[in-house]
Amino acid sequence: MGGAGVRVLVTGSSGFLGQHVAADLRRAGFDVTGFDLRPQPDGSIPTIVADLCDLDAVRRACRSRDAIVHLGGIGDVDVATAQPELATRANVVGTTNVALASTEAGSRVVYASTWEVYGPPQRQPVDESHGCDPGHFYGATKLAGEHMLRAARCSGGLATVVLRLGTAYGPGMRPNTVFSRFAAQARARRPIVVHGDGAQWRQFTHTSDVSRAFRLACEAGVDGAVLNIASDESVTIRQLAALVAGRYDVPIAFAPPRPGDAPPSRISSAAAARVLGWHAEVAFEEGLSALLETGDAEWRASHRPSDGRSDLHAEPARL
Amino acid sequence: MGGAGVRVLVTGSSGFLGQHVAADLRRAGFDVTGFDLRPQPDGSIPTIVADLCDLDAVRRACRSRDAIVHLGGIGDVDVATAQPELATRANVVGTTNVALASTEAGSRVVYASTWEVYGPPQRQPVDESHGCDPGHFYGATKLAGEHMLRAARCSGGLATVVLRLGTAYGPGMRPNTVFSRFAAQARARRPIVVHGDGAQWRQFTHTSDVSRAFRLACEAGVDGAVLNIASDESVTIRQLAALVAGRYDVPIAFAPPRPGDAPPSRISSAAAARVLGWHAEVAFEEGLSALLETGDAEWRASHRPSDGRSDLHAEPARL
Numbered sequence: 199m200g201g202a203g204v205r206v207l208v209t210g211s212s213g214f215l216g217q218h219v220a221a222d223l224r225r226a227g228f229d230v231t232g233f234d235l236r237p238q239p240d241g242s243i244p245t246i247v248a249d250l251c252d253l254d255a256v257r258r259a260c261r262s263r264d265a266i267v268h269l270g271g272i273g274d275v276d277v278a279t280a281q282p283e284l285a286t287r288a289n290v291v292g293t294t295n296v297a298l299a300s301t302e303a304g305s306r307v308v309y310a311s312t313w314e315v316y317g318p319p320q321r322q323p324v325d326e327s328h329g330c331d332p333g334h335f336y337g338a339t340k341l342a343g344e345h346m347l348r349a350a351r352c353s354g355g356l357a358t359v360v361l362r363l364g365t366a367y368g369p370g371m372r373p374n375t376v377f378s379r380f381a382a383q384a385r386a387r388r389p390i391v392v393h394g395d396g397a398q399w400r401q402f403t404h405t406s407d408v409s410r411a412f413r414l415a416c417e418a419g420v421d422g423a424v425l426n427i428a429s430d431e432s433v434t435i436r437q438l439a440a441l442v443a444g445r446y447d448v449p450i451a452f453a454p455p456r457p458g459d460a461p462p463s464r465i466s467s468a469a470a471a472r473v474l475g476w477h478a479e480v481a482f483e484e485g486l487s488a489l490l491e492t493g494d495a496e497w498r499a500s501h502r503p504s505d506g507r508s509d510l511h512a513e514p515a516r517l
Numbered sequence: 518m519g520g521a522g523v524r525v526l527v528t529g530s531s532g533f534l535g536q537h538v539a540a541d542l543r544r545a546g547f548d549v550t551g552f553d554l555r556p557q558p559d560g561s562i563p564t565i566v567a568d569l570c571d572l573d574a575v576r577r578a579c580r581s582r583d584a585i586v587h588l589g590g591i592g593d594v595d596v597a598t599a600q601p602e603l604a605t606r607a608n609v610v611g612t613t614n615v616a617l618a619s620t621e622a623g624s625r626v627v628y629a630s631t632w633e634v635y636g637p638p639q640r641q642p643v644d645e646s647h648g649c650d651p652g653h654f655y656g657a658t659k660l661a662g663e664h665m666l667r668a669a670r671c672s673g674g675l676a677t678v679v680l681r682l683g684t685a686y687g688p689g690m691r692p693n694t695v696f697s698r699f700a701a702q703a704r705a706r707r708p709i710v711v712h713g714d715g716a717q718w719r720q721f722t723h724t725s726d727v728s729r730a731f732r733l734a735c736e737a738g739v740d741g742a743v744l745n746i747a748s749d750e751s752v753t754i755r756q757l758a759a760l761v762a763g764r765y766d767v768p769i770a771f772a773p774p775r776p777g778d779a780p781p782s783r784i785s786s787a788a789a790a791r792v793l794g795w796h797a798e799v800a801f802e803e804g805l806s807a808l809l810e811t812g813d814a815e816w817r818a819s820h821r822p823s824d825g826r827s828d829l830h831a832e833p834a835r836l
Contacts, residue, residue: 286665332667342609350654
């Protein structure tokens with residue numbers, strides 16, 4: 199199905215990724231409605247302000263939609279770790295409700311899952327046939343959501359696409375990401391602090407690439423696919439630190455490793471290329487540069503040079 | 518740890534399996550408290566009447582317990598299919614709460630999971646390394662509970678044992694099981710109705726064997742084990758029908774197969790034998806005979822010969 203006139207509900211539409219995905223779908227001609235606990239910050243997407251745990255509200259929202267792009271829930275690993283019960287309600291009960299309401303409405307679901315469902319890699323690259331053993335609350339709740347959607351597919355004929363996303367980066371990132379921390383340290387003219395040896399890597403995937411994957415999944419009409427969506431580029435934290443340090447001409451400092459970060463995996467997105475024709479288009483250095491430029495402008499507008507000091511004693515950054 | 522004085526909380530203690538497990542632990546000298554939405558039918562176990570979704574109530578109940586035997590939640594496949602949102606709350610949010618409260622209290626958790634987490638077998642016999650892809654709401658919620666406990670184990674050091682139970686049978690079974698239906702049909706002097714060809718089998722496991730597995734898991738102090746608990750005996754539905762029909766001298770009739778029954782798997786409990794010294798001790802014919810005898814006495818006490826007719830038009834039985 200093409201974009202024009204296709205009615206899509208985007209859950210989590212006021213969140214970091216949801217805003218990008220909703221805006222991209224709207225630009226492509228989809229008739230987009232948001233669903234979030236908060237209204238959309240810039241008001242560009244009409245938004246149903248409600249809770250995913252409210253089955254009746256989810257039912258009303260899913261009626262007459264061709265597709266539900268389900269990004270809602272707790273997407274912040276730190277929040278899920280600190281409040282697993284909240285994450286279980288939002289991510290598992292919420293996804294069960296989306297599964298039920300979408301089955302009743304005859305809508306397709308495109309679900310935002312994560313590469314973190316795999317857990318420590320048993321073999322690499324990790325494709326979609328790799329077993330899932332996350333061992334942390336965030337991944338466990340996202341994996342549970344996949345299983346609830348699959349149950350609805352097997353028992354009720356729900357059409358589903360599951361996108362297991364690499365670590366997304368782009369404008370509007372949360373302040374506890376490694377990008378935001380490094381940028382804040384550099385702009386405050388302080389050393390960039392790398393925890394551990396910085397050799398751990400991530401396949402950082404730009405929000406525009408992530409958004410395109412959701413759009414392609416809405417357009418393609420495939421059913422039952424589970425697809426990794428991650429850039430092929432592996433970037434170490436040390437490389438990221440060097441890029442930021444070079445740009446702002448600040449040194450790099452090393453601090454003890456922090457526990458709880460997922461070990462790096464080499465994620466293959468070959469299936470997404472085959473099924474959706476998707477591959478990441480934004481080279482990391484370009485994406486990072488654009489991100490820092492946008493951030494610099496915002497920072498200059500809101501900071502005096504002496505600000506930013508408080509960042510230095512804050513918690514280590516989330517990758 | 519031995520039974521004497523060890524403080525155990527049994528969730529779901531007023532349910533079919535919970536009553537057996539709680540009674541068995543008490544007989545073995547454990548200091549048993551129940552936790553259930555309903556008081557225990559016979560009042561033999563002091564019971565905290567509360568909801569697993571109430572984290573504060575679960576926290577209070579888990580304090581000062583050495584072990585939590587967690588059977589609470591929706592254990593009826595039909596109820597989970599009809600009300601997936603209820604099953605998600607009870608089985609996933611409930612288990613997250615048990616995981617959190619037990620981690621805080623320093624208690625071990627012995628969790629009642631199910632062979633149905635595996636889904637259609639990819640190879641047989643199915644041991645614990647077999648992948649999990651349930652494809653139905655009941656199995657998905659029980660699997661999600663396993664992953665939440667594992668997250669608490671990896672992140673908070675929670676000690677856990679997961680028991681993946683075969684289909685349990687014994688006194689007090691729900692009226693929608695194939696046992697209860699066949700017995701009701703036979704006692705009403707009507708044909709026993711087998712749906713499909715009756716070739717599908719189950720490793721029916723007696724409640725006394727299931728209870729012993731929980732007791733051994735409480736006593737053994739192992740951590741991190743995931744163990745199948747199923748009788749080695751495979752019994753087809755046709756065999757079960759023949760045993761019941763022979764005892765009551767009624768014929769067998771065949772009806773169209775019913776959708777939704779899990780396909781049979783050959784489940785290996787070799788790991789439970791190795792780790793806990795567990796194997797099923799009750800031969801199926803003996804266990805069935807005792808079950809029917811108990812049921813006959815109850816039936817005679819409450820029925821006139823013309824009763825029971827309504828069972829014939831009821832829904833097909835759950836295996």
